[in-house]
Amino acid sequence: MAEQASTYRTNGDNGDEGNTDGEHNEWKHRAPYKVHDNDPDFHARYEASCHCGKVCYQLSREKPLDSKYCHCTTCQKLHGAPFQWAAIFHKEDINFTQGHHDLGWYESADKTTVHKLPCKVSCAYCRTPIMDEGRNMILLFPTLINFKSPEDRKNFEPSCHMFYPRRILDINDGKPKWSGINNDSELIEDSPEQDKKRKREEDAKKPTDEKE
Numbered sequence: 001m002a003e004q005a006s007t008y009r010t011n012g013d014n015g016d017e018g019n020t021d022g023e024h025n026e027w028k029h030r031a032p033y034k035v036h037d038n039d040p041d042f043h044a045r046y047e048a049s050c051h052c053g054k055v056c057y058q059l060s061r062e063k064p065l066d067s068k069y070c071h072c073t074t075c076q077k078l079h080g081a082p083f084q085w086a087a088i089f090h091k092e093d094i095n096f097t098q099g100h101h102d103l104g105w106y107e108s109a110d111k112t113t114v115h116k117l118p119c120k121v122s123c124a125y126c127r128t129p130i131m132d133e134g135r136n137m138i139l140l141f142p143t144l145i146n147f148k149s150p151e152d153r154k155n156f157e158p159s160c161h162m163f164y165p166r167r168i169l170d171i172n173d174g175k176p177k178w179s180g181i182n183n184d185s186e187l188i189e190d191s192p193e194q195d196k197k198r199k200r201e202e203d204a205k206k207p208t209d210e211k212e
């Protein structure tokens with residue numbers, strides 16, 4: 001794996017590379033793009049790849065910090081799908097074994113393809129969406145992971161739905177449904193009663209200046 005990664009590293013020196021030069025070029029030298037070559041502390045738990053196979057990565061963490069469905073219209077448009085499934089990881093949890101310099105960026109606020117956080121990251125060749133890179137975390141798309149068992153897939157079970165009012169279809173799975181970002185909006189529709197009650201109690205405890 002280590003050798004594959006180093007032979008692939010030259011691939012970034014073409015194509016869109018001009019967009020990531022200068023002050024935007026520092027991404028190559030830090031997580032999540034830094035390659036964990038010969039790192040005894042990095043144990044690959046999952047393997048993942050884009051559709052064409054140019055971009056491959058490993059994950060060291062057993063379970064994501066959280067996993068969610070997002071029904072916002074930006075996700076619908078950028079994914080060409082009714083909703084998005086994303087799992088949150090630390091930037092140090094991922095190790096690109098191939099193609100980590102063969103990525104495309106898109107920052108939706110400025111509509112720019114330079115590497116500006118938070119941004120969407122995709123394979124520059126087949127355009128498979130790989131992850132959303134935030135300032136501190138990554139939200140990767142688990143559909144790229146080659147799960148070896150139903151139990152492994154269960155580790156990525158989403159905890160809730162976000163931006164549910166924008167949905168294309170109803171999903172009556174009994175999971176909490178947030179009107180916007182989870183924990184920072186209203187619980188609606190088919191949300192479990194105990195979650196609604198917990199949210200009301202948490203809101204009541206918040207100092208008034210933190211309320212909307």
Ligand SMILES: [Zn+2]
Pocket residue numbers: 050051052053054055123124125126127128
């Ligand atoms: Zn690809």
Ligand SMILES: [Zn+2]
Pocket residue numbers: 070071072073074075076084163
């Ligand atoms: Zn979204």
